[in-house]
Amino acid sequence: MTITLALSKGRIFEETLPLLAAAGIEVLEDPEKSRKLILPTNQPDVRVVLVRASDVPTYVEYGGADLGVTGKDTLIEHGSQGLYQPLDLRIAKCRVSVAVRQDFDYERAVKQGSRLKVATKYTSIAREFFATKGVHVDMVKLYGSMELAPLTGLADAIVDLVSTGNTLKANHLVEVERIMDISSFLVVNQAALKLKREPLRRIINAFASAIPAEQN
Ligand code: PRT
Numbered sequence: 001m002t003i004t005l006a007l008s009k010g011r012i013f014e015e016t017l018p019l020l021a022a023a024g025i026e027v028l029e030d031p032e033k034s035r036k037l038i039l040p041t042n043q044p045d046v047r048v049v050l051v052r053a054s055d056v057p058t059y060v061e062y063g064g065a066d067l068g069v070t071g072k073d074t075l076i077e078h079g080s081q082g083l084y085q086p087l088d089l090r091i092a093k094c095r096v097s098v099a100v101r102q103d104f105d106y107e108r109a110v111k112q113g114s115r116l117k118v119a120t121k122y123t124s125i126a127r128e129f130f131a132t133k134g135v136h137v138d139m140v141k142l143y144g145s146m147e148l149a150p151l152t153g154l155a156d157a158i159v160d161l162v163s164t165g166n167t168l169k170a171n172h173l174v175e176v177e178r179i180m181d182i183s184s185f186l187v188v189n190q191a192a193l194k195l196k197r198e199p200l201r202r203i204i205n206a207f208a209s210a211i212p213a214e215q216n
Pocket residue numbers: 008009010011012052053054070071072073074092093094144160161162163164165166167168182183184
């Protein structure tokens with residue numbers, strides 16, 4: 001019974017490695033060096049598939065992978081129907097925030113009840129947030145480099161992930177609201193959980209025991 005784990009390259013892959021180690025799983029190839037999309041592990045019945053971060057929920061939902069690791073941001077935008085989410089792994093932490101140009105009067109724009117032009121990849125999160133505040137928005141959907149939008153006049157504000165804040169600073173943007181805290185979750189295919197119960201339980205339990213402690 002082969003177990004397939006979906007991960008994305010970069011921070012999620014890197015930060016999942018210690019959790020895999022706790023389960024006795026060692027990935028045998030470095031995704032930054034290899035062009036392979038299916039990576040073997042030291043356990044013959046466990047393999048890792050590399051997919052785009054935003055494709056992890058899709059792979060797991062439709063059984064292309066039995067389990068995966070994905071950001072809460074991605075889960076909210078994708079919708080998490082049909083995915084079992086047993087663990088907040090507390091890795092790849094960041095926040096979703098609203099940012100504007102340093103010279104943009106956000107408070108005034110929001111108070112006046114005028115329309116705010118918002119550029120983001122996170123249209124669901126942004127729509128919900130501004131609806132709760134009673135702010136009318138014109139949404140511009142982007143797939144990356146959100147920081148560029150306010151600098152080019154494409155939008156007044158962006159809704160994006162922030163961790164250190166360095167990217168905003170480098171682009172003369174300021175964080176004006178924190179919408180929500182984000183971390184990555186373990187997601188599991190519901191059918192696989194029944195069919196491959198023992199090996200999946202073993203991995204879930206090992207991950208649970210290795211989750212980094214809450215730090216404030
Ligand atoms: O790159 P690709 O389009 O394939 O997908 P992706 O950008 O969604 O993937 P990836 O690997 O960059 O991010 C995967 C997940 O990591 C996200 O879904 C988040 O849950 C989590 N994560 C944690 C982050 C960050 N921290 C983060 N800082 N994802 C992205 N960023 C980006 C952010 O978008 C901004 O451009 O880093 C920049 C800000 O970082 P600071 O440190 O300068 O504030």
